[in-house]
Amino acid sequence: MKKLLLIILVLLAAPMLALHGAQGADKPVTLRLAHFFPATHPAETELVQGLAKALDEATKGRLKIVSYPGQTLLAAPEIYDGVVTGIADIGLSCFSYTRGRFPLLEVFELPGITYENSKAASRVAWDGIKALAPAEVSDTKLLMVLATGPGDLFTKVAVRTLEDLKGLEVRATGLSAKTLAALGAIPVAMPQSEAYEALSRGLVKGNLSPIEVLQGWKHAEVTDYLTLTPFLYNTLFFVTMSKSVWEGLPVDLQAAIEDVSERIFLDVAMGLWDEQNEAALTYAVETTGQQVITLSEEESARWNALVTPIQEEYLADMERKDLPGAEALQLAKELSEKYNAMY
Known part of the structure; x- marks a missing residue:
């Protein structure tokens, strides 16, 4: 009798369970x-x-x-x-905000490698990371990596020579801090979100960043000079997902995320900084009177001579850590030639 009753209860409950399961399946996943x-x-x-x-x-x-911009959920260095x-x-944040956490990936931010624009820099980084598959990012599911491409110096005083840069406090992050120190500047580490106030209060006298910062972060309001330095800077941004969340998603949603992420990378992300840089330069010159300084060939050679040894330091550091630094550097150089020519 008990067995019969149990069967009846199961049969009565089955439609309710099926309905609940269908509702659960139909409920959107919110990230x-x-x-x-x-x-x-x-x-x-x-x-x-767009994503x-x-x-x-x-x-x-x-x-x-659901997006949480402006550090409303996490501060920039805490996002990864x-x-x-x-x-x-x-x-979405910068690898360089947690210096030392991603040692192999620093190859894509080394000075002495020229990136013509953000498209080339982004393709180099994303293709390179896919090829290298570094263990340091294996604790999340990377959706894309994009880059700023070349960065320049925005300063309160004119910088035309190394002598002008010596002793100047300049905001920097990650490997850029090491680059500035090699040139004689005094790097001051801080996220981009704090740089405007630091410049306005005179806590720093400059910033090494992509040109878009002059408009997007309003730095043209608190600096007067722009020194073009395409060989000094490149910053990588990640868009990455929790591995446990990724592994808990149905296979079809995983496939959709990978497909859409790659499409958004190609259509939006990889060239995001190019369009901004062009608009910001026009804005800074025409609206705020920013003065653009181009280094002479001789002066550029002086700067390059001081920063190129950082590549050798990188190789030595990777060897100590038993990481494929030589392979990564060669790959970055080969890919930069390929994509600089393409874009």
Whole structure:
């Protein structure tokens, strides 16, 4: 009798369980995306919102992204670890904000390698990381890596020679700090979100960054000179997902995320800084009167001679850590030639 009663209860419950399961399956997956850019920055309006919209369309509403810009969920240096620990499901930030955490990837930010634009720099970094598959990023699911391409010096005083740069406090992060120190400047580490106030208060006298910062972060308001230094700088940004969240998604949603991420990388992310740099340069010169300084060939050679040895230091450091530094550096040089010619 008990067995019969149990069977009846199971049969009665089955439709309810099936309905609950269907509702659970239909319920959208919502992912929290943390980043440090202002809500008005193209990294939010074009990249993040573009990714969110494309994923919503590709999954027919089954996957939603809620963005938390401007460090509202996590501070810039905490974003990668925040994704690892589950505070955010997806994060967008700079590798260089946690210097030493990603040693092999520093190859793509080494001075002495010229990137003509952000398209070339982004393709070099993303292709290179796929080929190298470094263990240092294996604790998350990388969706894409993009780069600023060349960066320049924005300063309160004119910098035309090494002598002008010597002893100047300049905001920098990651490997850029080492580069500036080699040139005689005094690097001051801070995220981009703090640089405007530091410049306005005179805590630093300059910034080494892509030109878009003059407009996107309003640095043209607090600096007067722009010294072009395309051989000094490149910064990598990651868009990465919690590994546990990734592994918990259905296979079809995983496929949609990979497909959409690659499409957004090619259509939006890899050239995001090029368009901004052009607009910001026009804005800075025409609106705020920024003075552009181009180094002479002789002066550029002096600067390069001081920063190129950093590549040798990188190789020695990678050898101590038993990482394939020589392979990574050769790959970065080969890919930069390929994509500089293409873009």
